Amino acid sequence: MHIGLFTYGSRGDVQPYIALALRLTDEGYNVTLAAPENFKDFVESFKISFYPVAGNAEEIVHSPECEKIIKSGNNLAFIKFLFNSLSNRRSELFDSIIGFCSLVDAIVANNVGATTVSVAAERLNLKMIILQLNPPVIETNAFPVPGMPFPNLAWLNKLSYKLFYRIMWHFAKSDINEFRRRIGLPLSKHSVFKRIADARVPVLHAFSEELIKRPLDWEEHHLVTGFLMLDSLKRSENTFDNASDQLNKWLAQGAKPVYIGFGSIPVPDPLKLMQAITYLLNSTQERVLLCTGWSKIPDLPKHPNLFIVSGVNHQWLFPKCKIVVIHGGIGTLTAALTAGVPSIVVSLFVDQPIWGKLISKKGIGLHLPWRKMTPKSLSKAVKYLNNDAEIANNAVLVSKKLAAEDGVGATVRYIRQYFETVVN
Incomplete structure (x- = not known):
């Protein structure tokens, strides 16, 4: 057939x-x-x-x-x-x-x-x-x-x-x-x-x-x-979006990073996003991995704790991160849930607020709608997840259930x- x-x-x-x-x-x-x-x-x-x-x-x-x-x-x-x-x-x-x-x-x-x-x-x-x-x-x-x-x-x-x-x-x-x-x-x-x-x-x-x-x-x-997730063998056999040597080297050089990416949704205000990332870098010791995806973000800052990619395999990357800041599209959210990593869903529209509210209600992450996201609110959310052992444990528990x-x-x-x- x-x-x-x-x-x-x-x-x-x-x-x-x-x-x-x-x-x-x-x-x-x-x-x-x-x-x-x-x-x-x-x-x-x-x-x-x-x-x-x-x-x-x-x-x-x-x-x-x-x-x-x-x-x-x-x-x-x-x-x-x-x-x-x-x-x-x-x-x-x-x-x-x-x-x-x-x-x-x-x-x-x-x-x-x-x-x-x-x-x-x-x-x-x-x-x-x-x-x-x-x-x-x-x-x-x-x-x-x-x-x-x-x-x-x-x-x-x-x-x-x-x-x-x-x-x-x-x-x-x-x-x-x-x-x-x-x-x-x-x-x-x-x-x-x-x-x-x-x-x-x-x-x-x-x-x-x-x-x-x-x-x-x-x-x-x-x-x-x-x-519907790609199994690890099929994923490893494919080289379409393999990580660069530079990314692998950067990941190995320090603590797990905070991932930030909006996937296929163009960021409606690139300046607002860059201000939030700059504030996070300058006010904390966090390492940040920014994935630009389909967004056009001019004048990206340079910082020793910032690494920028245009695209990356989320299923491979997210287990190597401590927190993921995502738009809440189902593909990216699936990768976060299966990785057992707490998420901050910065939702924009359509189904994203629905998923954001669900992960917040279930205690496996936070929902921070784009319109409410500021440099201070994003940094505060990252700090909150760093110190909340219950959310971290819940995220791991859900990932184990999904693995079954x-x-x-x-x-x-x-x-x-x-x-x-x-x-x-």
Whole structure:
């Protein structure tokens, strides 16, 4: 069977699918991974067949409009922007998606691409699974739609999901029906989300129940399967982002550093970040490892206790750090949790505040929203974690629990069971 994996987003959206692709390949499946075209070299470095999807995720987030939205932290504005960005590329995206789906026997897609991919799957009569890395948006009485301004009231929670999907359909309706018309399907009078729900498409959530427990009122095809992490052997065999000799030497020269990095999210105010780092360096003895990621940070300071990289393998690096200061994207957060290192989540928007609040509530780190972050508040948070043995112990305990889980294995087992019994 040829399984197609489709994901759209940043590295945090792509790397878990690489872990899944490798395990599926080991199980004997033919696998092709479709992702934004700027991830071609990264995916192929693992010897995985790659299918380029139109668009460059890094260019999208660096557009002036997106950077403005990131600074505001407005989730609805970002959702609208994301739909508009995809709509502006719709002709190329439609070609990419139908071309990719025509190659495979079954599809696993992330939630960003699932709505459009589901149309191609309908046209080609392919079975599909949605594999979601973000907080769940499946109707439940347990909590309201994560990341939206709804109160947590049992009688209101399910309604919040209906309102959420109505908003999503408002943004997506025109493009979805254009795609349907283009590939010979009748226009849809109903929401694509209702079609997915009515078809009982399985939705697997690739995070641990250590963070969010599976609601008891979910149907059986809605699951929490666990984090999708690259195993150590596969990671060590890949040389795509091996650490430089200079970084290894710097790490060996002193105490464990404080890591600071915002991954694929452009820092909305580089000067504010540099002031916070400079204050931390000058007011403490901390060693700081700054990863610029997709951020453009001019005039980086020079300091003997500061080392700067543009990118690094978090799973390899984080166990070598004492504290990690991150934006709270699920990929980076997963690496921090599995490393057993206390985190400071300096959240900006979308799912990041959700994860930040969760790690604070569970006593494995601190949540310091970007808008509240100052040089003094960041230094105070670092000092607090240095002196809080309970948080450090909790972080290690959670990492041990995660080490006993096998999210990739659980996901592969479900994929095999569903596709091989339903497709054949």
